[in-house]
Amino acid sequence: MPILIFVIFATVQAALLFLGNQAASAAAREAARVARTNGGSAAIGMAEARGRAYASQVGSGVIEDVSVQVAAVGNDEVRAVVTGKGVQVVPGIPGIRIRQVVQGPIEEFRPDL
Template structure:
């Protein structure tokens, strides 16, 4: 079977096709990479907020001092979440007479300037600790 002249020209004209494909697919690839990185930063912000909430709850449960617990939570967040979690708020509230709830809220780091920073919230609740002397 003889290949016509048109088919030979067609084959030669495919030069540069991979460059065109790269130009078309590169924005999609970059978007996928940015989305992956942003979700990773949100996950990391969640982990930092969770650790801060656990530490704040530990201080609140043992000292029974709301102000001291909130201060400890903010200091802990500044140590472990610096650059990961921004605009952190720590709220300690008693739940009844036997428990305490800690809510840590902040914004995860963002990589795009035109999107609002994602909000991260972690809640920890636990019983107050009561120390009693042995009888």
């Protein structure tokens, strides 16, 4: 019986870790989207704030200690990195660190010729 209970808790822990990864990925995509569409390095502060807000909305209960870092990569790309800690369900097994990275080009308007 104790082994069965441990397996059930471990399954719940794995499911919450998966959801935490998905929440961190969504927050990284949102932070990168804000930075990409608002001019890259000029919008880094706004992108980081939006990523933290999005992580707290989407990741509530599945990811803790969220950190969002957005940085320019060269002159034409931005990278958003979201890290956090997965929720601990099984006693004695610490929450696993979660890290998601999204990188993409800065959008720019090019008029028709």
